[in-house]
Amino acid sequence: MFLLAMRTLRFRKGSFIAGFLAMFLGSVLLMSWGGLFESGLRNVVPPERLAAAPVVVAGQQAYRLSDGSTEVKLPERVPVDRSLADTIGRLPGVERTVADASLPAGLVKGDDVVTTDVPTVGHGWSSATLAPYTLTDGTGAQKAGEVVLDRQLAERAGLRVGDQAKITLAGTDRTYKIVGIARNKGVSSQKAVFLADSEIAGLLPRKDKADLIAVLPKPGVSTAELARQVSAVAGEHKALVLTGDARGRAEFPEAQRSTMNLQIVSVVFGGMVTAVALFGVASPLTLAVQQRHREMALLRAGGAVPGQLRRMILSETFVLSIAATALAVLPGRVLSRWIMDRLVDGQVASAQMTFHLGWVSIAATAALALGTALGAAAIASRRATRVRATEALADADVQRRPLGKARILFALLCFLGSASTGVLTVTVMKGPMAGSTAGSSTTLFVMGLALLGPRIAQGTLAVLSLPMRLSGLSGTLAALNTRARAARVAAVITPVMLLTGIACADLYMGTTEVTMAKERYSETMHADAALIAPPGGFGPGTLDEVRKLPGVGAASEFVSSVGYVDSPKDPEQTKDGRPTQGITATGSAGTAPVTPTAGSLENLRGNSVALAEAHATSLGRGVGDEITVRLGDGTQVTLMVAALFAAKDGFESILLPADLLARHTDTGRATRIMVKAEPGVSVAEVTASLAAFAATRPGAEAADRDVLTESHASAFNTEVLANYLVVVVVIGFGALAVVNSLVTSTVRRTREFGLQRLAGSTHQQVLRMVGMEAGVIAFAGLLLGTVGAVVGLLPFLISRFGLMVPRGSIGVYLGIVGFVALLTFTATIVPTRRALRIRAVEAAGQMQ
Numbered sequence: 001m002f003l004l005a006m007r008t009l010r011f012r013k014g015s016f017i018a019g020f021l022a023m024f025l026g027s028v029l030l031m032s033w034g035g036l037f038e039s040g041l042r043n044v045v046p047p048e049r050l051a052a053a054p055v056v057v058a059g060q061q062a063y064r065l066s067d068g069s070t071e072v073k074l075p076e077r078v079p080v081d082r083s084l085a086d087t088i089g090r091l092p093g094v095e096r097t098v099a100d101a102s103l104p105a106g107l108v109k110g111d112d113v114v115t116t117d118v119p120t121v122g123h124g125w126s127s128a129t130l131a132p133y134t135l136t137d138g139t140g141a142q143k144a145g146e147v148v149l150d151r152q153l154a155e156r157a158g159l160r161v162g163d164q165a166k167i168t169l170a171g172t173d174r175t176y177k178i179v180g181i182a183r184n185k186g187v188s189s190q191k192a193v194f195l196a197d198s199e200i201a202g203l204l205p206r207k208d209k210a211d212l213i214a215v216l217p218k219p220g221v222s223t224a225e226l227a228r229q230v231s232a233v234a235g236e237h238k239a240l241v242l243t244g245d246a247r248g249r250a251e252f253p254e255a256q257r258s259t260m261n262l263q264i265v266s267v268v269f270g271g272m273v274t275a276v277a278l279f280g281v282a283s284p285l286t287l288a289v290q291q292r293h294r295e296m297a298l299l300r301a302g303g304a305v306p307g308q309l310r311r312m313i314l315s316e317t318f319v320l321s322i323a324a325t326a327l328a329v330l331p332g333r334v335l336s337r338w339i340m341d342r343l344v345d346g347q348v349a350s351a352q353m354t355f356h357l358g359w360v361s362i363a364a365t366a367a368l369a370l371g372t373a374l375g376a377a378a379i380a381s382r383r384a385t386r387v388r389a390t391e392a393l394a395d396a397d398v399q400r401r402p403l404g405k406a407r408i409l410f411a412l413l414c415f416l417g418s419a420s421t422g423v424l425t426v427t428v429m430k431g432p433m434a435g436s437t438a439g440s441s442t443t444l445f446v447m448g449l450a451l452l453g454p455r456i457a458q459g460t461l462a463v464l465s466l467p468m469r470l471s472g473l474s475g476t477l478a479a480l481n482t483r484a485r486a487a488r489v490a491a492v493i494t495p496v497m498l499l500t501g502i503a504c505a506d507l508y509m510g511t512t513e514v515t516m517a518k519e520r521y522s523e524t525m526h527a528d529a530a531l532i533a534p535p536g537g538f539g540p541g542t543l544d545e546v547r548k549l550p551g552v553g554a555a556s557e558f559v560s561s562v563g564y565v566d567s568p569k570d571p572e573q574t575k576d577g578r579p580t581q582g583i584t585a586t587g588s589a590g591t592a593p594v595t596p597t598a599g600s601l602e603n604l605r606g607n608s609v610a611l612a613e614a615h616a617t618s619l620g621r622g623v624g625d626e627i628t629v630r631l632g633d634g635t636q637v638t639l640m641v642a643a644l645f646a647a648k649d650g651f652e653s654i655l656l657p658a659d660l661l662a663r664h665t666d667t668g669r670a671t672r673i674m675v676k677a678e679p680g681v682s683v684a685e686v687t688a689s690l691a692a693f694a695a696t697r698p699g700a701e702a703a704d705r706d707v708l709t710e711s712h713a714s715a716f717n718t719e720v721l722a723n724y725l726v727v728v729v730v731i732g733f734g735a736l737a738v739v740n741s742l743v744t745s746t747v748r749r750t751r752e753f754g755l756q757r758l759a760g761s762t763h764q765q766v767l768r769m770v771g772m773e774a775g776v777i778a779f780a781g782l783l784l785g786t787v788g789a790v791v792g793l794l795p796f797l798i799s800r801f802g803l804m805v806p807r808g809s810i811g812v813y814l815g816i817v818g819f820v821a822l823l824t825f826t827a828t829i830v831p832t833r834r835a836l837r838i839r840a841v842e843a844a845g846q847m848q
Helices: 002-007 009-042 083-089 125-130 151-157 198-203 223-237 244-251 254-291 293-301 306-345 359-386 390-393 405-429 431-451 453-470 473-483 484-526 543-548 613-619 658-662 685-693 705-747 749-758 763-801 812-836 840-844
Strands: 055-058 062-064 071-073 095-098 103-109 120-124 133-138 146-151 164-169 172-184 193-196 212-216 237-242 529-532 550-568 578-583 596-600 606-613 626-630 636-646 654-657 672-677 701-704
Touching: 009 254, 009 306, 009 613, 009 705, 055 223, 055 244, 083 095, 083 212, 083 223, 083 453, 095 120, 095 125, 095 223, 103 151, 120 125, 120 198, 125 193, 146 151, 151 172, 151 193, 164 578, 164 685, 172 193, 172 529, 193 198, 193 484, 223 237, 237 244, 244 254, 254 306, 254 359, 293 306, 293 529, 405 578, 405 763, 431 484, 453 473, 453 484, 453 763, 473 484, 473 763, 484 705, 484 763, 484 812, 529 685, 529 705, 543 550, 543 672, 550 654, 550 658, 578 658, 606 613, 613 636, 626 763, 636 654, 654 658, 672 685, 672 840, 685 701, 701 705, 705 763, 705 812, 749 763, 749 812, 749 840, 763 812
Parallel strands: 120 193, 146 172, 578 654, 606 636
Antiparallel strands: 055 212, 055 237, 062 071, 095 212, 103 120, 103 164, 133 172, 146 193, 164 172, 529 672, 529 701, 550 578, 550 626, 550 672, 596 636, 606 654, 626 636
């Protein structure tokens, strides 16, 4: 049977190409997911600056919430005790240790900071030996006032050994003598400036802490033996001992944090592309099998049994899928790498994370692609192989048999799953987590519609048949054609519906997130303007200087991070923690983003905290009570509640004194000063005053309310980037699936068009008829896809924002409608015009 199918292939090249293309594109899509998933799972971050240190000791970036079951990645670098370096240095296998700590820095040229494509970071000179840094000129920085510059940084600034360099460090501009220029090999993540070890230690906000400890062995001591010795000591300090590529996690702690982002994106992306690939492959296969009903009927009449026909179809699909999957490996890898690069550009993934698409992932995604194709072929062949031979001959063109029980059952399960995830979104998923289940609700609902496609298509077409008939002969023919071929029309509507549903739901989730972020931030922001710090934050005394500027009525430092309530147990705490902000008590009345309802923000000093009323109620705490909070660097602090404030649901921040919170961030200092204008002073005037002050601080900037709002929303733009990226890929594949299905369906009607023309129809009448059919397909797909999008969007909107209507331009929806309509009409009209070029007699004689 398989050889027979291969010999007749030349008579159905169109359906063959369509099926092969669908399998190829589905395999490419699944391969692209495999690369993201493996990269996130492996989390390989090779060291750069620590390449010469075989063993590195670092803080535990992971932390378990108070429930004991959820592990999170802390948002700030977890330091280690500097004294641990001395303890490790006394071990028998250790030659020496380097307690490395870094600070954000900026090399000043003229009135501005020299910028590169990577940040500039200050280190102690002893750490230069840990990296591939070699002096090309001069000597090392041995005493205060000396600096060694990265060669590329020095060239950009036009500096050489012996020159004076102004460097911004710890919020203060300092002048250093350049004593050396160093070249690096393989350090792409930063440009370094090296100071004397004693000087860099004196600038640290926490002088008893280091970022990490690099351990160098004595001659003859293996890495394994060295790590064993160090582990015995580091375990007492709850520190990690890292070797090999794992050392990169100490050098790039942000890579660990972005691992979770990549894993979440890959899981969401994987579920979506599997569903899209399944229906993208199933639609052309279903059409191909439906178009072979007459062939199947003849084979049945000639003695073939249903099992033989099923094996023939599955064998064909297997061969096509193997070939398509093999060809998809390279483009799938390219697409996966491209998506990974876009996630890096959007700061969803770390640039230091190594991309991986190994043979295990290739084999797994290939098996998934093969299973998807065979599953779709099995479903498509079931109808064609179960009918009796005589029944099949009569039923070859028009299928009116009812849907199978299994198909109805699976459809009901999809609807039930959609409803369940919707309820879960509203009742359980709070905050940003709501989007993770809302998208699944849309996908499951659309899958249910697709399974009931023929019956839904018949119902939709029955409603549309009256206006179609009123439009004349072409409309009447279109109505009769679409109703008679409901199964084939449903197969074409499915990719249109899937494309519309996923695109609308995901795009409007993103636009709503960004729009609401702007609105909520604008509503709660009391400040009129802000001074944004240069690299390294603000130095001592800057806040007092700002308060003396003309037009400034109040000013407060501002720091942001994430915190976790350890005690009492926070019933609504998630792995994302709670936004934690640091403000200055004096001046907070005019600049704080909240209005106190109990206590006073003026009491926010020392170890104190201000909580949202709803949050405090859930903790059972009030003004004067104590809570224990785990800060972003893992430090646990006991705080007294100094004030309560009102906050909208989902936006309950924790407020701390700015100096307390700043010490536990990577920068170590405040990064903004929020300013309220004096009565009678306009925002423009106070912003101009800040801009004049910023001009005297290289790297500092002044910003008004609009700039601050856009800056705040940009963080949400980064979060929804992954969502948009998934939508773009899905839309691209969905568009190809739509074109593939429509072209295949239309090309197979060449004989029908020929017979119609022989019966007296003109070219224009045939084109009008096909155009109306395309309009029906587009309308039905858009309508059902929109319903599916609403099913997923509504629970998300209610849970996340208490809304019933998404926020975002109507142009987004109109753009999707226009795109789908253009695809549908183009993929129908163009092949029809080509079919009409064939003489009517020749077309009518073609094999169906």
